[in-house]
Amino acid sequence: MNNIKKYKVNSSITIIIAVVIVILLNVFVTVLGTKVPLKIDMTTNKMFEISEKTKEYLKNYETPVDIYVLAGNSEKDERINAVLRKYSESNSNIKITNINTAENPTFGRKYANDGIKLTANSVIVDSGNKYKLLSLSDLYGINAQTGSYTSLNVENKITSALKYVSSDNQLKAYVVQGHNELAVSGAMAKLEDENYSVAELNTLTEEIPADTSLLMIVRPTADFSKDEISKLDSYLLSGGNMQVYFDVDSKGLTNLYDYLKSVWGIGVEDNMVIETDTSHSVMIGGNGVTLVVPEIRETEFTSSLLKNKRTIAYFPYSKELRQEFEHNGDISVEPVLLSSDKAYVTTSNIAEKTGAESQFIVGALAADNKHNSSVYVSGNTMLLTRDASILSNDYGLANYDYFMNLINYTLNNDESFTVDEKTLVNNSISMSLSSAVTIFILVVIIIPLIILVCGLVIWFRRRNL
Structure with a gap:
């Protein structure tokens, strides 16, 4: 009986420690995610990364710049925001702010001059003395015949805008x-x-x-x-x-x-x-x-x-x-x-x-x-x-x-x-029929069967204690 009681106590302690470790690990990953980018760009042309030339340029960029994205949470363009985050991560002088124009309708009036209309996901690069306004059509390449997006031009336009707002000559x-x-x-x-x-x-x-x-x-x-x-x-x-x-x-x-x-x-x-x-x-x-x-x-x-x-x-x-x-x-x-x-x-x-x-x-x-x-x-x-x-x-x-x-x-x-x-790319994974069948057997049959057998063995051993 003492062995059974001791086993139960040890099992309970092990479970508690495991739960605490999982909670701490979850907190650590959450905090880490706010400090270090954990997403990995798996696109073939590194669509959401910035080039080495831009990274080198940002190393010595000293002008404080606000980049305003005119979009609430429900209308944010994730492609645009993914690239913009790389700028703020690369240089602390660059600050990215999303502006919900429904809640703040007067924001941007000073930028909407010369008949330029501010629309959802317009981006404003502002150094205080100079600014550059970029529309969604500037940030995407659009096929004139079909109207579909063909390329992502965020780095091209934002880097150019940063040069413009920081340049005196x-x-x-x-x-x-x-x-x-x-x-x-x-x-x-x-x-x-x-x-x-x-x-x-x-x-x-x-x-x-x-x-x-x-x-x-x-x-x-x-x-x-x-x-x-x-x-x-x-x-x-x-x-x-x-x-x-x-x-x-x-x-x-x-x-x-x-x-x-x-x-x-x-x-x-x-x-x-x-x-x-x-x-x-x-x-x-x-x-x-x-x-x-x-x-x-x-x-x-x-x-x-x-x-x-x-x-x-x-x-x-x-x-x-x-x-x-x-x-x-x-x-x-x-x-x-x-x-x-x-x-x-x-x-x-x-x-x-x-x-x-x-x-x-x-x-x-x-x-x-x-x-x-x-x-x-x-x-x-x-x-x-x-x-x-x-x-x-x-x-x-x-x-x-x-x-x-x-x-x-x-x-x-x-x-x-x-x-x-x-160029906008669709990164799909293609495989042969034999590969698909192999993965199906492994994931749907073999791995669950191994887990089932291990569970039965553990149950049988505990039953005889």
Whole structure:
């Protein structure tokens, strides 16, 4: 009897200790959950994580910032909030607050200017002196045809907003006018999103401001005067950066061609590069528009695109560029974008080849190490007239990532890094029928049977005490 009583006492003590341990463990995990993120992002593209570039940027971010999410508990977008939490976890200067506009309807009035309407899950990034308002359509990529969400742009937009609200100075970019250039509203909007001040500049009548960070010339069809070429040269000798985008309508620009060829080592030919390799093409939209996909050479600013297997494309056709020299004094030239080796060139008639099939340069970068300046020349407009979100979300093209990576590289502007949008993915697990049957037998039959047998053995032993 004493053994039975002793056993019961020991069993009771064991049960009490086990219950206490479970309670303490539960409290510990609960408290830990408020201090340390316990959720694990299992998505293939780490959709709810922030990139290493953003983490490095946040390490030295010293501006106190409030990020307001206009959503009550019932309407919160968990994807948006999951990414935002990474910012507050990475830097104590960043505070995330959810605002229930039903309970606080007057909140946000000072932000709703210029006709901007605040909607559920709008996000406001406010440093006190400056703020940035982001709508739900900014934070998601939306397919213009179906209206469905295609990508999550939270990190892209929030990191850009943090740069904007903490910056006292903006880099200045000018789009040259006066030569029948093409309007590039898409590129200008993208630059503004990346905290650039963007304006137009007529080099025929105006001087290039000394604080210009970037000069863009897009599809000129009238030549530059010698006085304008002198302005361009003086700007570049003072450490400027210029990008020139031609297309097949740009012809006979003798002064501009001569300057690019003789000084910067990039020759421009008045012909068309015709791509015949179908593996270097992509079809977009419901109307079957075919674009050309160039080969991208490995450089510092293209490595991330190549690593992530991103695609850039342009409308047929491109002008042919030539590398006049590899090095000439302090200036070096490198091809960046090329056709396949099955392309050919023609002067007018697409079906008429003027030479053998070969590989042709359609994008080249020249750099002057002495003056810290650069000139990028493209044989086509790289779709810079199109909206960045449409190219990325609807067609999956990385043209604007290429564009911004190039700018940040040539300007040596590490702080103005770009963050890729993240495609929304459905992470489902698929398995064969045999695997499903094996898991079913293990979970539904074997494991319960083991537990049953163990229970019977324990019951039988206790029964004989």
